[in-house]
Amino acid sequence: MKTAICPGSFDPVTNGHLDIIRRAARTFDHVIVAILTNPRKAPLFNTLERTDMLKACTQDLPNVSVDSSAPGLLVDFAREKGAQAIVKGLRPIQDFEYEWQMGMVNMQLNDEIETYFLMSRNEYSYLSSSIVRELASLGGKLENLVPPIVEQRLRQKFADK
Numbered sequence: 001m002k003t004a005i006c007p008g009s010f011d012p013v014t015n016g017h018l019d020i021i022r023r024a025a026r027t028f029d030h031v032i033v034a035i036l037t038n039p040r041k042a043p044l045f046n047t048l049e050r051t052d053m054l055k056a057c058t059q060d061l062p063n064v065s066v067d068s069s070a071p072g073l074l075v076d077f078a079r080e081k082g083a084q085a086i087v088k089g090l091r092p093i094q095d096f097e098y099e100w101q102m103g104m105v106n107m108q109l110n111d112e113i114e115t116y117f118l119m120s121r122n123e124y125s126y127l128s129s130s131i132v133r134e135l136a137s138l139g140g141k142l143e144n145l146v147p148p149i150v151e152q153r154l155r156q157k158f159a160d161k
Ligand code: PNS
Pocket: 007, 008, 009, 010, 036, 037, 038, 039, 041, 072, 073, 074, 075, 102, 105, 106
């Protein structure tokens, strides 16, 4: 049984994330989408809201589950869950330096957990949660960037603000 972790902030999940999750689910027996704390970011959605959106968006994938963790190391979370792999999406240019650094640190921390990078699909190569939040905050179109349920939650979030 090969288990992979797809970690991230998912604030909120985008179509780019979902493409990576789907592709990981074709390769691994079980994929755990893990909402973890990124100490560099202050989230817009709380963990419960992000979990709810991710569960709704992955409900058609039987070997995918959604989990979250209190602040802690990704490799410790992966070990606790019995995962052998970490799968991350890699967009051209902007992701490389940071992801390379994280991959190296995670390898130093636990050499038994392998990091795999999936190249982001061309149509999602410019997409990020932060651009989606910015667009939503300014009333821009979100079609094809996030699933309808996420668009709805974003509209609601900014209407409440
Ligand atoms: O979607 P993001 O914000 O790029 O995801 C980053 C995330 C949450 C995967 C990363 O910050 C992370 O792994 N957080 C857990 C803490 C950790 O293990 N950091 C790496 C070693 S310092």
